[in-house]
Amino acid sequence: MIVAFNLNGKQVSTDVAPDTPLLWVLRDTLGMTGTKFGCGKALCGACTVHLNGQATRSCQTPIGVVAGQKVTTIEGIPMTHPVKKAWVALDVPQCGYCQSGQMMSAAALLASNRKPTDADIDAFMSGNICRCGTYTRIRAAIKAAAA
Amino acid sequence: MEITSKPARRDFLKASAAVGGGLSLGVSLTLGSKVAAAKVASQQKTVATNSPNAWIKIGTDNTITIMCARSEMGQDVYTSMPILVAEELGVDVNKVKVEFAEPAEVYINALLGGQITGGSTSVRDAWEKLRKAGASARMMLVGAAAKEWGVDAATLKVTSDGVVTGPGGKKATFGSLAEAASKMEVPKDVPLKPYGSWTQIANKAQKRLDTKAKVEGTTALFGIDTKVPGMLYAAVVMPPMIGGKVASYDDSRAKNMPGVKAVVQYSRGVAVVADSYWQAKKAKDLLQVTWDEGPNANNDMRKVWSGLKEASMQPGAVFREGGDVDAAMKGAARLFEATYELPFLSHSPLETMNTVADVRTNGVTIITPTQFQQLVPFVVAGAVGMKPEQIKVVTTFLGGGFGRRVEVDYTIDAAEISKAVGAPVKMLWSREDDMTHDSYRPGGYYKVQMAVDAAGKPVAYRYHGTSPSISSRLFPSIVKDGIDPFSVEAIDNFPYAVKNHKLTYQMFDAGITPGYWRGVSHNLNAYVVEGFIDEVAHAVGKDPIQYRIDNLEYEGEKHKWSGLSAGIPVGGRMKTVLEQVREKAGWMKAKLPDGRGQGVAVMEGYNTVMAAVVELSVTKAYDVIIDKVTYVVDAGPLVHPDQALAQIESCTIFGMSACLYGEITVKNGGVEQTNFDQYRVVRMNEAPKSMAVHFLSPAKDQPPGGLGEPATAVIQAAIGNAIFAATGIRVRKMPFSPENIKGASMKA
Ligand code: FES
Ligand code: FES
Numbered sequence: 001m002i003v004a005f006n007l008n009g010k011q012v013s014t015d016v017a018p019d020t021p022l023l024w025v026l027r028d029t030l031g032m033t034g035t036k037f038g039c040g041k042a043l044c045g046a047c048t049v050h051l052n053g054q055a056t057r058s059c060q061t062p063i064g065v066v067a068g069q070k071v072t073t074i075e076g077i078p079m080t081h082p083v084k085k086a087w088v089a090l091d092v093p094q095c096g097y098c099q100s101g102q103m104m105s106a107a108a109l110l111a112s113n114r115k116p117t118d119a120d121i122d123a124f125m126s127g128n129i130c131r132c133g134t135y136t137r138i139r140a141a142i143k144a145a146a147a
Numbered sequence: 148m149e150i151t152s153k154p155a156r157r158d159f160l161k162a163s164a165a166v167g168g169g170l171s172l173g174v175s176l177t178l179g180s181k182v183a184a185a186k187v188a189s190q191q192k193t194v195a196t197n198s199p200n201a202w203i204k205i206g207t208d209n210t211i212t213i214m215c216a217r218s219e220m221g222q223d224v225y226t227s228m229p230i231l232v233a234e235e236l237g238v239d240v241n242k243v244k245v246e247f248a249e250p251a252e253v254y255i256n257a258l259l260g261g262q263i264t265g266g267s268t269s270v271r272d273a274w275e276k277l278r279k280a281g282a283s284a285r286m287m288l289v290g291a292a293a294k295e296w297g298v299d300a301a302t303l304k305v306t307s308d309g310v311v312t313g314p315g316g317k318k319a320t321f322g323s324l325a326e327a328a329s330k331m332e333v334p335k336d337v338p339l340k341p342y343g344s345w346t347q348i349a350n351k352a353q354k355r356l357d358t359k360a361k362v363e364g365t366t367a368l369f370g371i372d373t374k375v376p377g378m379l380y381a382a383v384v385m386p387p388m389i390g391g392k393v394a395s396y397d398d399s400r401a402k403n404m405p406g407v408k409a410v411v412q413y414s415r416g417v418a419v420v421a422d423s424y425w426q427a428k429k430a431k432d433l434l435q436v437t438w439d440e441g442p443n444a445n446n447d448m449r450k451v452w453s454g455l456k457e458a459s460m461q462p463g464a465v466f467r468e469g470g471d472v473d474a475a476m477k478g479a480a481r482l483f484e485a486t487y488e489l490p491f492l493s494h495s496p497l498e499t500m501n502t503v504a505d506v507r508t509n510g511v512t513i514i515t516p517t518q519f520q521q522l523v524p525f526v527v528a529g530a531v532g533m534k535p536e537q538i539k540v541v542t543t544f545l546g547g548g549f550g551r552r553v554e555v556d557y558t559i560d561a562a563e564i565s566k567a568v569g570a571p572v573k574m575l576w577s578r579e580d581d582m583t584h585d586s587y588r589p590g591g592y593y594k595v596q597m598a599v600d601a602a603g604k605p606v607a608y609r610y611h612g613t614s615p616s617i618s619s620r621l622f623p624s625i626v627k628d629g630i631d632p633f634s635v636e637a638i639d640n641f642p643y644a645v646k647n648h649k650l651t652y653q654m655f656d657a658g659i660t661p662g663y664w665r666g667v668s669h670n671l672n673a674y675v676v677e678g679f680i681d682e683v684a685h686a687v688g689k690d691p692i693q694y695r696i697d698n699l700e701y702e703g704e705k706h707k708w709s710g711l712s713a714g715i716p717v718g719g720r721m722k723t724v725l726e727q728v729r730e731k732a733g734w735m736k737a738k739l740p741d742g743r744g745q746g747v748a749v750m751e752g753y754n755t756v757m758a759a760v761v762e763l764s765v766t767k768a769y770d771v772i773i774d775k776v777t778y779v780v781d782a783g784p785l786v787h788p789d790q791a792l793a794q795i796e797s798c799t800i801f802g803m804s805a806c807l808y809g810e811i812t813v814k815n816g817g818v819e820q821t822n823f824d825q826y827r828v829v830r831m832n833e834a835p836k837s838m839a840v841h842f843l844s845p846a847k848d849q850p851p852g853g854l855g856e857p858a859t860a861v862i863q864a865a866i867g868n869a870i871f872a873a874t875g876i877r878v879r880k881m882p883f884s885p886e887n888i889k890g891a892s893m894k895a
Pocket of ligand 2: 098497547
């Protein structure tokens, strides 16, 4: 099935089975490997993208539902974005594997909540696992990006 | 010894080794020892390069590349290793390029005896070696300029971007000098900058060199991101029971699925190879495989624990002994004893196991996130019937390692699959594959006794640990007289002075593949040692910090088995960190509300001494909330201070995940937990509310200690002790789940 959608501001189209998760279309078909696979079950957040501005787990998003929608991935967030700037300033990533998902969640949080409290950060970010344990810096970076 | 060309799949190293002053796994993997100049140069396409030594290559355009021979899995070797070279080479580390090195003898980690990233050894091993590499290259480059200009080398200087300058405005780039320099004799005696006079080592403002790439998200970094021309994707089915094998399979539905190119059996399982990962994964779900269930088919936790407990009745092997424990216990005023049960744990790095393998008739390329690249050619050669020299290994960034990627099992799988289909293949494990085919931090059963005199002073100590031996599987030659050095860490160097002591270890194969897991046996033994000393301190009515200080061992015999540790008693260093942590944490300063308490732990591991105080709350439902963590750390000089801190942060979360939630169980011979809903790890809302880490200034000429692991063990012990302080409940069975805390409260 041909599915057309807007990816990081550009129209793209892809011909894959409609149940194929957006994650694998991005990674394997479109060669956009910034979005990561961690669990395949909406448990870790590594695959987080924005679907029409909302933080969405792409491993649980069949490509069929993306038709005609607007998708933003980590590649579509410029280095001048406050979240990316804060991540660089605080050297947040360790292995870095979870960080695309963390930044996508953080960007979505800040888009809807300009001054998140610790409780807001806990609630919004607890779907994103970091096995390297960078949580302290992620929290600080979100606050820095909000400032 | 030499690796045979067809190594056994699991016991892949029949190595000879010496323990003590570094723990040599004794791997002799000789493979193109002259890798440096020639091989490195051929990678560069457009610009010719020259290499004064294996760590540095210099392009004629003056691009300077520093080779990183350790695997970057978050712990910062991509920056800390180059800093060491750059400091003495005289160039700014922020202006160089960094490349991961191929396997070669010159890159062997002297503390481990192989090109391995593990054991918190990267900086310790590199400390002298890489500074000398930088200094000697600088001498050669400057020497080449001096010769060309006919001046005294002492009058020349080096700029931060690699230009030699001389009297009368003379200038030459490293790039223009490198060819002549690489032909010069390598200097024998290379002076290093005086201790502490560094400009790049210990620079608090230095940033990681890989952050930008990891934030951009546009660069293919990790193994899973690899793509090579003509590559197919493999999804696999592996035996659900540990030690099982494929008996037969029916692929009639799977092989007709869209995109499927082939269904192939390989040593460990069955692979579906397709045009995309999702197609392969969908088809593999339709495979019908019957299993030859193997020896562990009926294994479950009842068997595992009864086996461990039964094995603990054996006398075990003595690894440290002094005085007469039995006599001292008989005559003592009071005797305390306790048993501890510690669970199996999964590594579960966020990037699941994967490898791209391209097996051709004349050679193989393996692109993989590995902690042990040097071993890969040998095992892959055995698997595909070629010579190790025919196997090229490219190391990617690792999406976490934690010891899981010391194992090379998944590179063999990918090579076998690629060979069977005759095409390059990316094999990727699902989270379920990964969690159920891990090698697990072994569980263990521990019995301890301590006798004290009327004043509460320890007079006898008896320690008996029973747990699976990891090295017996992976590096059997380092196991001697029934002792696995990686089972007795943090207990062979028992830090308290107790005249009469006997420490023993009994190994037991529980039918659950044991593996090296961040901190390895420090996690097991430190919890028991530090938990039990805490029990005794409370029981004799002493302050837990003061009781520790009062009983530290300051001098004594060398520790026999602690290959990666200080190897000698470190009472003085321990006293300092305990005194300081008491101060910094506000120990027992304020009256805490009900259900809140402070716990302490101290440990030496990897020649780093650290103490932690945890302040936590236990809710009515027995949930544990970590409020505040304070560390004082004596790790010698910090090559990259901000990332030394990051490692403590990381270990803290990793240790919390383990002790609060971690437990792998088996049923019908297979691991029950399959994903993060069943194997819980710490998330943002559970991270400590506040954390403070204080590093001591290094003593003169103190070498660096390892930092990638020790806090993982220390935090767990401190949490256990804080739970006691908060609730009066001593939890001797991990994890500290509501169920186990409640269970312990009923026993008490
Ligand atoms: S891969 Fe989608 S949430 Fe984990
Ligand atoms: S940085 Fe490694 S998983 Fe988050």
